Amino acid sequence: MSLFVTGYYAVLIAASCLAAYLGKRSIFMGIFSLTLISFLVGIIGGAGALRTITILVGILALAAGISYAFREFLVNISGPNLARELRTAPLTAAFGMFVIFTYAIAGIFAGWIAPHGEAEVISSAFAPADANMLLGADQLGRDVFSRLIYGARNTVGLALLATVLAFVMGAMAGLLAAVKGGWFDQIMGRLADVIMSIPSLIFALLMLSILGTNLAVIVIVVAVIYSPRVFRLTRAVAGNIVVMDYIEAAKLRGEGDMYLVRREILPNATAPMIAEFGLEFCFVFLLIAGLSFLGLGIQPPTADWGSMVRENATLISFGDITPLIPAAAIALLTVAVNFVVDWMLFRSSGLKEQ
Amino acid sequence: MGDLTGLVLKRLGFGLITLLVVSVLIFFAVELLPGDVAEAVLGQGATEETVAAMRDQLGLDRPAPVRYFEWLFGAIQGDFGVSLISGERVSEAITGRFINTLFLAAYAAVLAVPLAIFLGILVALLRNTLFDRVANVLTLTSISSPEFFLGYILILYLAVKAKAFPAIASLTGDMSLLELLHRTFLPALTLVLVVTAHMMRMTRAAIINLLASPYIEMARLKGTPPWKVIVHHALPNAWAPIINVVALNLAYLITGVVLVEVVFVYPGIGQLLVDAVSKRDFPIVQACCLIFAATFILLNLAADVGAILTNPRLRHPK
Numbered sequence: 001m002s003l004f005v006t007g008y009y010a011v012l013i014a015a016s017c018l019a020a021y022l023g024k025r026s027i028f029m030g031i032f033s034l035t036l037i038s039f040l041v042g043i044i045g046g047a048g049a050l051r052t053i054t055i056l057v058g059i060l061a062l063a064a065g066i067s068y069a070f071r072e073f074l075v076n077i078s079g080p081n082l083a084r085e086l087r088t089a090p091l092t093a094a095f096g097m098f099v100i101f102t103y104a105i106a107g108i109f110a111g112w113i114a115p116h117g118e119a120e121v122i123s124s125a126f127a128p129a130d131a132n133m134l135l136g137a138d139q140l141g142r143d144v145f146s147r148l149i150y151g152a153r154n155t156v157g158l159a160l161l162a163t164v165l166a167f168v169m170g171a172m173a174g175l176l177a178a179v180k181g182g183w184f185d186q187i188m189g190r191l192a193d194v195i196m197s198i199p200s201l202i203f204a205l206l207m208l209s210i211l212g213t214n215l216a217v218i219v220i221v222v223a224v225i226y227s228p229r230v231f232r233l234t235r236a237v238a239g240n241i242v243v244m245d246y247i248e249a250a251k252l253r254g255e256g257d258m259y260l261v262r263r264e265i266l267p268n269a270t271a272p273m274i275a276e277f278g279l280e281f282c283f284v285f286l287l288i289a290g291l292s293f294l295g296l297g298i299q300p301p302t303a304d305w306g307s308m309v310r311e312n313a314t315l316i317s318f319g320d321i322t323p324l325i326p327a328a329a330i331a332l333l334t335v336a337v338n339f340v341v342d343w344m345l346f347r348s349s350g351l352k353e354q
Numbered sequence: 355m356g357d358l359t360g361l362v363l364k365r366l367g368f369g370l371i372t373l374l375v376v377s378v379l380i381f382f383a384v385e386l387l388p389g390d391v392a393e394a395v396l397g398q399g400a401t402e403e404t405v406a407a408m409r410d411q412l413g414l415d416r417p418a419p420v421r422y423f424e425w426l427f428g429a430i431q432g433d434f435g436v437s438l439i440s441g442e443r444v445s446e447a448i449t450g451r452f453i454n455t456l457f458l459a460a461y462a463a464v465l466a467v468p469l470a471i472f473l474g475i476l477v478a479l480l481r482n483t484l485f486d487r488v489a490n491v492l493t494l495t496s497i498s499s500p501e502f503f504l505g506y507i508l509i510l511y512l513a514v515k516a517k518a519f520p521a522i523a524s525l526t527g528d529m530s531l532l533e534l535l536h537r538t539f540l541p542a543l544t545l546v547l548v549v550t551a552h553m554m555r556m557t558r559a560a561i562i563n564l565l566a567s568p569y570i571e572m573a574r575l576k577g578t579p580p581w582k583v584i585v586h587h588a589l590p591n592a593w594a595p596i597i598n599v600v601a602l603n604l605a606y607l608i609t610g611v612v613l614v615e616v617v618f619v620y621p622g623i624g625q626l627l628v629d630a631v632s633k634r635d636f637p638i639v640q641a642c643c644l645i646f647a648a649t650f651i652l653l654n655l656a657a658d659v660g661a662i663l664t665n666p667r668l669r670h671p672k
Binding site: 026029030092193194197198199200201202203205206207208209210211282286289290293294295296306309313316317318319321323324327328330331334335337338339342 | 372375376379380383384386387483484491494495497498499500501502503506507509510514515521605608609612613616627628630631632634636639640642643646647650651654
């Protein structure tokens with residue numbers, strides 16, 4: 001039994017005893033079940049498996065620490081109203097906000113952060129990592145780390161653009177349908193039904209095969225595919241607001257449709273719509289990443305996470321994790337957005353599961 | 355009962371109409387091409403004679419609606435025309451691959467459905483415990499990851515490092531079922547991970563929704579043991595949402611299968627579609643899209659019909 005294994009169990013058992021002594025029941029259950037699982041894993045996998053567990057727990061603890069600190073930071077720099085809301089945010093939501101913040105910084109300042117240009121060939125193909133290239137080179141000898149940073153701007157930027165477009169189209173149509181009603185409502189509703197009855201990836205592939213793969217086409221096609229979701233939500237939310245008395249009063253005052261939408265309905269529909277924006281972004285982002293992975297999205301030499309996975313996929317068979325890094329970057333951002341959206345939905349709906 | 359069949363038939367009729375509209379969309383989308391199909395496919399190297407010959411071969415001189423109905427009647431009989439690139443009949447290229455794709459989806463579904471329902475009910479019963487929170491984070495992560503991320507992780511750990519399963523799912527005609535299941539395990543597992551996460555979350559939400567209703571409270575208060583509350587009181591009413599969840603997720607499998615097939619070089623219809631899109635082989639693209647859309651609509655229809663059959667309240671729309 002090495003020193004590491006002894007120390008490992010000593011720390012776990014001491015921590016669980018401490019938690020039990022302080023009366024933190026769920027923390028105690030967590031740590032002690034980890035101890036029991038470790039016995040099993042240690043017997044099967046040996047010290048190596050225990051080391052992996054230690055690293056995983058370390059990463060989790062680090063993430064929790066950062067989230068906690070970042071939440072405190074946000075609470076301190078924001079105004080009193082916002083600070084009160086933020087204090088109730090769970091750690092997962094704080095972690096999500098931290099990740100989004102980091103990606104935003106990386107995307108906006110990509111040109112300054114990245115040590116090399118996104119299409120700049122600086123070494124031989126698949127060169128290993130060194131002090132100059134943190135993550136090694138890709139199949140053409142470009143710096144993977146720099147391309148990852150630029151990817152934050154290109155991939156996320158494109159997804160954001162498509163989401164905004166989808167949102168504007170869907171929300172406008174939904175609000176107008178709710179206000180006008182009648183045939184406009186019917187036509188828009190049936191149109192949304194048809195678009196949603198084709199799987200989104202399949203629809204995107206069909207349109208891209210016809211219209212070719214350039215950025216404008218991708219943005220518009222993806223926006224059209226996902227706008228019916230926004231339309232349905234906006235239509236439902238606005239439909240509940242339209243029957244209110246104050247809308248009736250505004251109509252009797254002789255206000256126009258645009259006034260109703262802007263001044264009466266939108267302010268009352270923002271909370272669910274912000275959450276929907278986050279969800280929508282996840283769908284759009286995953287679809288664009290999938291298209292790029294299939295070689296039908298953002299075209300080379302522009303750095304993009306989906307195509308980076310595809311270009312370096314051969315490295316997987318040599319046990320190299322380079323192609324997983326951009327894929328992990330995609331997953332991390334989507335998870336982060338989902339965490340934040342989860343919290344917002346919980347807050348806005350006031351849903352308390354018993 | 356006559357009322358019930360009427361309702362189901364009406365729903366089937368709606369599905370058929372949707373499918374018809376989608377087929378119109380798929381056919382006429384190709385008409386959006388600048389110029390026409392012949393010019394688009396021949397591209398830069400087109401001379402007037404070759405374009406004219408191709409137009410003649412495809413019958414492009416006739417009006418679009420006429421060609422649409424020909425295409426549609428052909429499609430109903432399983433004839434999707436001829437590939438523009440290889441000259442092969444589309445139906446021959448598709449049939450074998452479609453069976454492969456169905457096999458993969460069925461394999462994933464057989465593993466995922468019981469697992470997801472069991473785990474979903476479990477987390478619903480253990481809600482707000484540590485187990486539930488961990489499950490919540492894990493399922494959210496799984497849903498948020500692109501399919502190719504999960505696929506490559508599985509390849510890295512189970513195929514390259516552990517050498518337990520092959521990384522590339524190549525199929526030959528004379529494989530035993532066991533070998534087939536072993537070969538296609540990794541793509542199926544990738545699909546299982548994504549779909550199980552979706553299904554678990556939806557099942558959990560459905561069960562929790564149900565457990566909050568007053569009659570469950572009543573059963574609990576009169577002292578019924580917890581397992582009996584679930585099996586006798588909650589489950590009969592939970593079937594409707596669970597069937598719905600299963601059908602919706604099988605529909606989701608249809609989209610997920612495309613990316614997974616590309617990752618594992620699986621000879622299915624998704625891979626064929628992606629190849630055809632990059633080569634701009636329109637008859638194959640149209641045929642694949644129609645098949646995917648039809649399966650998707652069919653499964654959504656099954657979800658609706660299942661809900662009507664298991665939930666008597668839906669039989670009397672207000």
